[in-house]
Amino acid sequence: MLLQLQQMEKRFGGVTALRSGTLTVQSGEVHLLMGENGAGKSTLMKIVAGMYQPDGGAFLWQGQPVRLTCPADASALGIAMVHQESLLAPHLTVAENIFLGKLPSRGPGFVDRRRIHAEAARLIEAHNFPLQAGWRVDRLSPAGKQLVEICRAIHRGSSLLIFDEPTSSLSEAETHEVFRIVRTLRERGTGVIYITHRLEELRSLGDRVTVLRDGETVHTAPLAECTTEAIIQHMVGRPVTAIYTRESLPIGEELLRVDHLSVAPLLKDISFSLRAGEIVGLAGLVGAGRTELCRALFGLDRITSGSVHVAGRPVSIRSPRQAVAAGLALIPEDRQRTGLTTALPISHNITLAHFDEVSRYGFLNRAAEQSVSQKFIQQLRIKCESPRQRAGRLSGGNQQKVAIAKWLVKQARVFLFDEPTRGIDVGAKVEVFETMDALARAGAAILMVSSELPELLQVPDRILVMRQGTLTGELPGRASQEAIMRLAAFDKEPAA
Amino acid sequence: MIQRLLPFLTLIALFVGLSIASPHFLTSTNLSSVVRQTAVINIMALGMTLIIIGGGIDLSVGSILAMGGLIGSMAMEKGVPIVPAIFIGICTGLVCGFLNGLMTTRLRINPFIVTLGTLGIYRGVALMISNGLPVHSLPPAFSYLGEGTIYGIPFVWFLLVVCAVAVHILLEHTKHGRFVFAIGSNPDAALYAGISTSFHTVTVYTIGGALTGLAGMIEASRLMTGQPTAGQGYELQAIAAVVIGGGSLRGGEGTVIGTLVGAFIMGLLANGSDLLGISPYLQQAIIGAVIILAVAVDELRKRRLG
Numbered sequence: 001m002l003l004q005l006q007q008m009e010k011r012f013g014g015v016t017a018l019r020s021g022t023l024t025v026q027s028g029e030v031h032l033l034m035g036e037n038g039a040g041k042s043t044l045m046k047i048v049a050g051m052y053q054p055d056g057g058a059f060l061w062q063g064q065p066v067r068l069t070c071p072a073d074a075s076a077l078g079i080a081m082v083h084q085e086s087l088l089a090p091h092l093t094v095a096e097n098i099f100l101g102k103l104p105s106r107g108p109g110f111v112d113r114r115r116i117h118a119e120a121a122r123l124i125e126a127h128n129f130p131l132q133a134g135w136r137v138d139r140l141s142p143a144g145k146q147l148v149e150i151c152r153a154i155h156r157g158s159s160l161l162i163f164d165e166p167t168s169s170l171s172e173a174e175t176h177e178v179f180r181i182v183r184t185l186r187e188r189g190t191g192v193i194y195i196t197h198r199l200e201e202l203r204s205l206g207d208r209v210t211v212l213r214d215g216e217t218v219h220t221a222p223l224a225e226c227t228t229e230a231i232i233q234h235m236v237g238r239p240v241t242a243i244y245t246r247e248s249l250p251i252g253e254e255l256l257r258v259d260h261l262s263v264a265p266l267l268k269d270i271s272f273s274l275r276a277g278e279i280v281g282l283a284g285l286v287g288a289g290r291t292e293l294c295r296a297l298f299g300l301d302r303i304t305s306g307s308v309h310v311a312g313r314p315v316s317i318r319s320p321r322q323a324v325a326a327g328l329a330l331i332p333e334d335r336q337r338t339g340l341t342t343a344l345p346i347s348h349n350i351t352l353a354h355f356d357e358v359s360r361y362g363f364l365n366r367a368a369e370q371s372v373s374q375k376f377i378q379q380l381r382i383k384c385e386s387p388r389q390r391a392g393r394l395s396g397g398n399q400q401k402v403a404i405a406k407w408l409v410k411q412a413r414v415f416l417f418d419e420p421t422r423g424i425d426v427g428a429k430v431e432v433f434e435t436m437d438a439l440a441r442a443g444a445a446i447l448m449v450s451s452e453l454p455e456l457l458q459v460p461d462r463i464l465v466m467r468q469g470t471l472t473g474e475l476p477g478r479a480s481q482e483a484i485m486r487l488a489a490f491d492k493e494p495a496a
Numbered sequence: 497m498i499q500r501l502l503p504f505l506t507l508i509a510l511f512v513g514l515s516i517a518s519p520h521f522l523t524s525t526n527l528s529s530v531v532r533q534t535a536v537i538n539i540m541a542l543g544m545t546l547i548i549i550g551g552g553i554d555l556s557v558g559s560i561l562a563m564g565g566l567i568g569s570m571a572m573e574k575g576v577p578i579v580p581a582i583f584i585g586i587c588t589g590l591v592c593g594f595l596n597g598l599m600t601t602r603l604r605i606n607p608f609i610v611t612l613g614t615l616g617i618y619r620g621v622a623l624m625i626s627n628g629l630p631v632h633s634l635p636p637a638f639s640y641l642g643e644g645t646i647y648g649i650p651f652v653w654f655l656l657v658v659c660a661v662a663v664h665i666l667l668e669h670t671k672h673g674r675f676v677f678a679i680g681s682n683p684d685a686a687l688y689a690g691i692s693t694s695f696h697t698v699t700v701y702t703i704g705g706a707l708t709g710l711a712g713m714i715e716a717s718r719l720m721t722g723q724p725t726a727g728q729g730y731e732l733q734a735i736a737a738v739v740i741g742g743g744s745l746r747g748g749e750g751t752v753i754g755t756l757v758g759a760f761i762m763g764l765l766a767n768g769s770d771l772l773g774i775s776p777y778l779q780q781a782i783i784g785a786v787i788i789l790a791v792a793v794d795e796l797r798k799r800r801l802g
Binding site: 330332355 | 672681684686692748
């Protein structure tokens with residue numbers, strides 16, 4: 001047995017990313033690792049690659065317990081990882097990046113440039129990659145960077161290679177080359193762990209599959225014995241505990257209509273509509289383009305083609321200012337970075353998007369500011385010492401409520417909530433849902449992007465699903481987790 | 497709280513210390529001269545406060561000061577009456593600041609680089625149009641701006657108070673001020689809230705430029721010459737005043753009162769060193785040390801708050 005991981009645990013602060021990760025890999029095996037967003041796949045693999053230190057569990061390498069404290073330890077064992085997000089030095093060349101950390105030297109401290117270049121060229125040649133050893137990495141496309149990562153990993157990983165969804169940005173020819181590489185590695189006796197959502201493509205390639213769910217290994221079996229349907233069930237098969245139930249409201253006029261919207265390079269031909277009183281979920285895996293859709297609607301990215309109507313009127317939104325004027329509101333995914341000015345008081349944040357409410361001729365009316373802030377602090381039950389407290393000092397849930405309050409002052413009509421419950425506790429989640437429901441009752445239309453399937457089944461009236469930049473389907477609000485996952489992750493309707 | 501008040505306490509301690517240490521300190525002649533000396537830096541620093549709170553920086557203010565003073569003086573030399581000429585000086589600064597703002601927002605260049613560039617450009621233009629020579633023939637009445645008094649109090653003191661109150665109101669009581677804080681604190685969040693960040697950024701540089709143009713006219717009036725070489729190194733003093741007064745170069749933080757205190761601390765340090773016969777060379781080192789100390793204390797305070 002090459003690698004044995006038993007009940008690995010990893011916590012980040014108070015959040016448990018990995019509860020019990022168990023995985024075994026043999027030499028000459030291609031092992032698929034599957035699971036939803038946040039199931040703990042990447043965390044587990046980063047432990048194997050020496051990037052994270054586990055908080056518990058056993059890590060055996062060729063039967064011996066080992067302790068990896070840094071990526072260099074892993075590479076000493078012959079473990080290498082192809083990362084999903086590029087971990088390359090952008091200003092160095094392809095060749096330098098491939099050899100980074102293991103630069104061939106010529107005497108102490110001197111780099112043997114010629115050898116690096118020649119060896120990198122040979123490696124690229126062997127795989128027919130469209131790369132040149134001397135190119136600077138920052139000039140490469142995402143796919144090109146991915147290929148450099150692959151070259152680097154192949155060069156280093158003599159015993160175990162980890163691929164973290166390497167083909168999502170690659171062309172078909174490049175994807176086939178990656179698969180060919182994986183086959184060669186298997187023949188050579190190297191162990192391969194392959195994280196993927198594209199099961200159909202990898203059926204012919206994989207030997208065994210392990211499924212993670214909510215930080216736990218829930219299933220391991222030879223791939224030939226697993227139907228796609230069974231794997232989906234393992235991925236999402238948690239009992240849905242209802243933390244919130246919501247009645248559908250009578251639906252009113254159409255407030256947002258999107259027709260054939262495309263945004264280069266990711267989003268293609270997206271059409272949907274939102275009506276007053278409606279909460280519509282938007283499901284999809286990371287990278288499916290959900291955040292990009294919100295950004296485009298809010299004028300942060302330029303729309304390539306297609307049209308948008310707000311309340312029946314065609315709009316051309318080119319900046320957030322125009323989006324706000326049109327009656328749109330965006331509660332972004334990353335509160336700290338884009339949703340709040342954390343260093344400023346709560347009251348400043350609440351009144352930011354609609355300052356005219358608390359000012360006259362550009363001059364601030366402090367009393368009005370106080371009363372407006374107080375009103376929303378009470379209405380949304382924001383727990384704080386005073387409106388003058390810095391927004392950054394609040395808990396995640398209360399920060400989110402401040403970010404929402406900003407748009408209540410503005411009385412926007414179309415709300416785009418991007419992962420509204422990320423990083424907040426259960427109580428605050430319910431309060432966020434209640435706020436969304438109240439907005440819908442007041443006649444707003446809401447798009448709710450979420451990666452939490454149970455949430456998507458409890459809150460929205462209907463659910464749109466995206467995959468790789470397109471809408472792949474629409475489901476009723478009481479659909480199953482399996483149905484969502486099927487549309488979000490798999491290319492074809494799997495045979496039942 | 498003690499640390500937040502530290503600049504005030506330092507200023508008071510300096511004042512008391514110098515009153516005891518030198519019999520010449522607490523005289524109206526000396527205090528008026530401190531006020532006059534610091535007024536120029538103070539008024540520039542008010543504009544810098546706006547810019548720094550908005551997350552920017554302006555290294556070109558020394559050159560803008562020279563441009564404002566020079567063009568205003570040249571106007572007077574050509575026969576333009578004093579008040580319109582002062583207005584011309586202010587407008588020159590305003591245009592320079594506007595261009596700085598326009599370049600940082602339109603070309604999306606870091607303001608440090610833009611204003612490092614315009615520091616050279618504005619200085620070069622000032623030297624070119626004057627052939628490097630100062631403008632001397634100014635109407636005698638012009639000296640009132642920098643040297644005049646009302647009931648024994650320097651006229652510039654009133655000017656400074658008016659500017660300070662105006663900037664304070666702008667920052668704390670207007671929409672523009674609030675947006676400047678938001679942009680400096682988190683430009684992305686401000687953009688996501690539907691604020692036109694580039695408009696407000698340009699405005700901030702423009703106001704800063706206008707205040708610097710006024711400072712340039714005061715400087716010209718004090719020297720009774722329009723000098724193309726005026727104001728060299730003033731940018732560092734203006735930035736130092738903001739920073740000593742609690743402004744953060746990361747944006748989103750700063751107050752008018754803090755900046756005034758910061759500028760007066762530097763003014764008193766310079767004046768006290770003169771009175772006590774400390775070498776002018778050492779003075780520079782002392783002011784440098786105070787800048788580092790002020791920021792270090794502020795960082796410690798923030799780290800403790802978390």
